[in-house]
Structure formats: C-alpha cells, structure tokens
Amino acid sequence: KAGVTQTPRYLIKTRGQQVTLSCSPISGHRSVSWYQQTPGQGLQFLFEYFSETQRNKGNFPGRFSGRQFSNSRSEMNVSTLELGDSALYLCASRSDIRTGTYEQYFGPGTRLTVT
Amino acid sequence: SQELEQSPQSLIVQEGKNLTINCTSSKTLYGLYWYKQKYGEGLIFLMMLQKGGEEKSHEKITAKLDEKKQQSSLHITASQPSHAGIYLCGADRDYGGSQGNLIFGKGTKLSVKP
Numbered sequence: 001k002a003g004v005t006q007t008p009r010y011l012i013k014t015r016g017q018q019v020t021l022s023c024s025p026i027s028g029h030r031s032v033s034w035y036q037q038t039p040g041q042g043l044q045f046l047f048e049y050f051s052e053t054q055r056n057k058g059n060f061p062g063r064f065s066g067r068q069f070s071n072s073r074s075e076m077n078v079s080t081l082e083l084g085d086s087a088l089y090l091c092a093s094r095s096d097i098r099t100g101t102y103e104q105y106f107g108p109g110t111r112l113t114v115t
Numbered sequence: 116s117q118e119l120e121q122s123p124q125s126l127i128v129q130e131g132k133n134l135t136i137n138c139t140s141s142k143t144l145y146g147l148y149w150y151k152q153k154y155g156e157g158l159i160f161l162m163m164l165q166k167g168g169e170e171k172s173h174e175k176i177t178a179k180l181d182e183k184k185q186q187s188s189l190h191i192t193a194s195q196p197s198h199a200g201i202y203l204c205g206a207d208r209d210y211g212g213s214q215g216n217l218i219f220g221k222g223t224k225l226s227v228k229p
Contacts, residue, residue: 004157033216043203043219056216090157102146102165102207104217106158 002027004093004107012113018079021110025072025093031055032074033104034066037088046089049074078112086114119204121220128194129228136189136223138204144184146207148217151200158203161189191225199227 005024013019025032034046045058049068066076072093078085091107118141128134138147146165150158162171164180164187171178175192191198201224205217 006157035217042221043205045216045218048216058216088155092158103160103163104148104205105160106150108157109155111155 004091004105006089006091006107006110008110009108010111010113012115013081014115015081015083017081018077019081019112020075020077021089021091021112023074023076023091023093023107025074025091026095026105029093029095029105030072031094032068032072033092033094034074034076035090035092036060037090037109038086043090046076081114083114086112088112119206119218119220121202121204121223123223124221125224125226127226127228130195131193134191134194134225136202136204136225138187138189138220140185140206142185144180144187144206147178147180147184147187148205149178149187149189150203150205152203152222153200161202194225194227196227196229199225201225 004026007022023032031050033048035043036046037043046060046064047057047066048055052068063079068074088109088111090109092104094104120139122137148163149161151161152158162178167182167184169180177190180187201222203219203222205219208216208218
C-alpha cells in the first residue's frame with residue numbers, strides 16, 4: 001500500500017497570503033489528522049477529520065481550517081499568514097477504529113516558510 | 116492536561132552500544148506510540164503499545180509499557196548509524212484513541228558515532 005502523501009513538500013509564502021496544503025491518506029483509512037511541528041512548540045495537534053466531519057480541534061486560531069472529501073483526502077488552509085506559521089505541517093492517517101487498529105501513520109510533511 | 120516527558124533530551128552513543136529512551140506520562144496511557152524522525156522529515160511509525168506490561172520488538176528496537184501504564188521505554192540493542200534521528204513518543208488523549216489526536220513528547224535526539 002502507498003503511504004500517506006502530502007503536497008506540496010515545500011512552500012514559501014508572504015505574510016498576509018493564504019495557503020492550502022493537501023494530504024492523501026493510506027488507502028482505506030478514513031481518519032486524517034493534521035499537526036504543526038516547530039522547534040519551539042514541538043508537535044501540536046491541529047484537527048482531525050473522519051468521514052468528512054471534523055471530530056476534534058486543537059488550540060489554534062480560526063485562521064487554520066480544514067476539510068475532508070468523500071475519498072478521505074484532506075486539505076488544510078491557513079489564511080492571513082503570519083511569520084509564526086512557518087513550520088512543518090504533518091498529516092497522519094488512521095484506519096477505522098472499529099477494526100481495532102489504531103496505528104497512526106504520518107506523511108513526509110509540508111515545509112511552509114512565511115517571509 | 117496530560118504531558119509526556121522524554122529523557123534524555125539528547126544522546127550520543129558509540130556504534131554497537133545499547134541505549135534506552137524513556138517516556139513518562141502525567142496520566143494513564145491508553146495508547147503509546149513510538150516514532151522516529153529524520154530532521155525535517157515525516158514521522159516513521161515504530162511501534163504502538165496499549166496494554167500494561169506489553170512489550171514489542173522490531174529488529175533491534177524493543178519498546179515496553181509498564182504495568183501502571185504511565186511510562187514507556189525504548190531500547191536499542193547494538194546501535195548502528197542508521198538508528199540516528201529523533202525519537203518521539205506520542206499518546207492518545209483519550210481511551211480508545213477515537214479522536215486521532217495524539218500528544219507528543221519533545222523528542223530525544225540520538226547520534227551514533229561510527
């Protein structure tokens with residue numbers, strides 16, 4: 001099976017712009033989570049989607065949003081970019097918990113630099 | 116809120132030596148994950164532990180979850196340069212891991228000297 005894929009791998013944006021990141025989960029996985037990783041704060045949970053519904057949200061401002069499509073692919077959007085949004089954004093997918101499998105697999109990440 | 120503390124923060128070992136990384140939780144762990152990360156890259160899934168006393172091994176890496184489910188250790192036997200990287204422990208925020216929401220420790224940076 002192909003792993004979690006994320007596009008693009010690298011992005012450079014200017015303050016005030018917006019950005020959309022994409023994630024394709026492992027085939028058959030319906031849960032997609034997004035994380036932000038920075039040197040100062042480490043890995044922090046952004047939100048999780050399951051069957052096109054946001055199930056949980058981390059402590060981030062409303063500028064951070066996401067969605068999930070019927071094929072489980074997910075996008076996250078950051079509007080009005082700030083310098084502090086520079087980070088590695090990681091997507092992770094997980095199989096349906098009803099199967100009893102909980103492993104969460106991560107993609108390679110998107111490195112966002114805001115100038 | 117639950118926190119995960121990893122120790123040590125960094126580790127330099129000679130190739131061939133054994134090493135242990137610890138992950139301690141302030142609350143009961145319902146699911147404990149170990150990942151490895153190369154700088155600036157994604158997380159590679161190593162192992163997941165759920166039951167107190169559980170132990171899993173993959174190649175030269177063994178992870179254990181203690182009986183009280185508040186601490187896990189990752190042990191590498193006969194370390195190799197390929198083991199170098201950042202090791203992260205993560206835990207489910209809630210029972211059953213139904214929310215896909217993990218909290219993570221700050222990571223342990225491992226360097227292996229040839």
